[in-house]
Amino acid sequence: MRGLDKKISDRVAKIGVVGLGRTGLPLALEFVESGFTVFGVDTDLKKIDSLMRSRSYVLDIPSKSVKRAMNSGRLKFAKRGTIPRNLDCIIICVPTPLNKTKDPDISYILEVIGQIKKNLKQGMLVVLQSTTYPGTTHDLVLPNLEEGGLKCGKDFFLAYSPERFDPGSKEYTTKNIPRVVGGITAACTGISRKLFCTIVEEVHTTSSTQTAEMVKLLENTFRSVNIALINEMAIMCEKLDINVWEVIEKASTKPFGFMPFYPGPGTGGHCIPVDPQYLSWKLRLLDYKARFVELAGEINAEMPEFIVRKITELLNKKSKAVKNSRILLMGIAYKRNSDDYRESPSLDIFGILDSMKAKVSYSDPYIPEFKSGDKKIKSVNLSPAVLSKQDIVVILTDHQRFDFEPVNKHAQLIFDTRNVFNGTRSKKIYTL
Ligand SMILES: NC(=O)c1ccc[n+]([C@@H]2O[C@H](COP(=O)([O-])OP(=O)(O)OC[C@H]3O[C@@H](n4cnc5c(N)ncnc54)[C@H](O)[C@@H]3O)[C@@H](O)[C@H]2O)c1
Numbered sequence: 001m002r003g004l005d006k007k008i009s010d011r012v013a014k015i016g017v018v019g020l021g022r023t024g025l026p027l028a029l030e031f032v033e034s035g036f037t038v039f040g041v042d043t044d045l046k047k048i049d050s051l052m053r054s055r056s057y058v059l060d061i062p063s064k065s066v067k068r069a070m071n072s073g074r075l076k077f078a079k080r081g082t083i084p085r086n087l088d089c090i091i092i093c094v095p096t097p098l099n100k101t102k103d104p105d106i107s108y109i110l111e112v113i114g115q116i117k118k119n120l121k122q123g124m125l126v127v128l129q130s131t132t133y134p135g136t137t138h139d140l141v142l143p144n145l146e147e148g149g150l151k152c153g154k155d156f157f158l159a160y161s162p163e164r165f166d167p168g169s170k171e172y173t174t175k176n177i178p179r180v181v182g183g184i185t186a187a188c189t190g191i192s193r194k195l196f197c198t199i200v201e202e203v204h205t206t207s208s209t210q211t212a213e214m215v216k217l218l219e220n221t222f223r224s225v226n227i228a229l230i231n232e233m234a235i236m237c238e239k240l241d242i243n244v245w246e247v248i249e250k251a252s253t254k255p256f257g258f259m260p261f262y263p264g265p266g267t268g269g270h271c272i273p274v275d276p277q278y279l280s281w282k283l284r285l286l287d288y289k290a291r292f293v294e295l296a297g298e299i300n301a302e303m304p305e306f307i308v309r310k311i312t313e314l315l316n317k318k319s320k321a322v323k324n325s326r327i328l329l330m331g332i333a334y335k336r337n338s339d340d341y342r343e344s345p346s347l348d349i350f351g352i353l354d355s356m357k358a359k360v361s362y363s364d365p366y367i368p369e370f371k372s373g374d375k376k377i378k379s380v381n382l383s384p385a386v387l388s389k390q391d392i393v394v395i396l397t398d399h400q401r402f403d404f405e406p407v408n409k410h411a412q413l414i415f416d417t418r419n420v421f422n423g424t425r426s427k428k429i430y431t432l
Contacts, residue, residue: 331397
């Protein structure tokens with residue numbers, strides 16, 4: 001450990017970041033910024049190509065940050081997406097999606113561990129950062145890595161440290177978001193803490209890798225459950241003819257014991273709809289039903305149906321059917337100021353309306369096109385002519401780049417699921 005400790009202090013440890021996506025790229029750049037030489041590894045060679053031309057493909061990372069890293073000469077890339085042999089530290093940031101049966105798909109982690117195992121050497125540190133179920137690092141990664149005969153905690157080090165990236169946020173960056181780290185042994189925790197202290201202002205350690213894995217799942221389950229609670233509140237308020245936004249605003253005046261969450265068309269992205277399912281899957285194996293997790297997942301997943309029902313009712317008020325109505329969806333990204341539309345509820349809403357034979361279109365400044373089934377759909381410009389010919393405009397994502405004034409001026413009917421009109425309800429504007 002002494003050797004690696006010194007290499008980290010002297011910034012001569014060679015760091016590999018495996019998976020240069022939304023979470024891996026910012027991490028790699030932060031290590032370069034801190035003085036390390038970083039080897040980026042990604043099987044998507046288009047990404048490597050883009051970085052080599054100093055072009056960022058992650059919305060939150062400006063190309064100038066990539067350019068600075070490239071100009072430093074300390075951001076290098078592995079050929080053909082394979083992990084180089086001579087690394088001192090490897091951080092794994094590959095996807096952890098759900099498979100078709102909604103069970104964890106950890107094949108990406110297994111693939112990477114298979115490669116690392118072949119080149120594992122004395123004094124090496126491996127950190128898993130991908131979100132996963134408790135026990136992955138200890139029960140799956142550890143035995144795999146020890147197969148070659150090296151002993152964890154003595155010959156090499158293994159830890160888990162979750163990413164807490166906040167897409168679209170200018171306030172929170174890799175540097176100022178506190179990090180949690182848990183190792184297999186105290187030595188593993190210590191050395192990984194040392195590594196992350198070079199790029200993050202605050203690092204907290206846990207007593208085990210399982211605890212660190214569970215921290216991430218608590219954080220995201222907390223969000224999923226609270227979003228589901230407020231989504232159900234919105235449904236109940238609708239039935240009671242109460243404005244849910246006003247309820248939240250007034251409840252937020254309580255200075256303790258309340259934290260506002262806001263309703264919307266559902267949850268999306270790689271985290272909230274996915275991560276709690278990892279927890280629930282693990283508990284199912286132990287004959288326990290994670291009721292909160294499952295109920296929250298159900299409520300959030302049903303929100304697109306609820307939104308479509310509201311659209312149907314609003315059109316009905318104007319004596320129109322969904323079929324053949326022109327419906328414009330504002331926002332395909334699941335979150336404001338983001339270009340991420342993985343698992344986005346807007347996709348479901350688009351799909352349902354399309355299957356009901358509506359003339360559905362969308363606008364999103366961050367997503368010029370997307371695929372719905374076999375069809376390629378292109379974003380439309382929000383001109384007065386486009387807005388005024390819609391039977392209804394549905395605000396699904398409140399990107400700051402949207403100008404809502406012309407929407408208010410030219411649209412005939414608006415369904416505002418994000419309260420961009422600040423509680424305004426009129427014959428023309430309806431909120432959740
Ligand atoms: N996106 C977020 O907001 C966020 C936040 C916290 C945690 N996470 C977690 O981080 C992990 C990664 O998420 P992401 O959003 O960065 O995903 P991403 O899809 O943006 O990036 C993953 C990258 O890994 C690459 N990859 C896949 N297999 C590989 C392999 N065998 N070798 C090398 N590269 C490989 C992919 O090409 C891709 O570029 C997931 O576990 C996710 O749950 C994501």
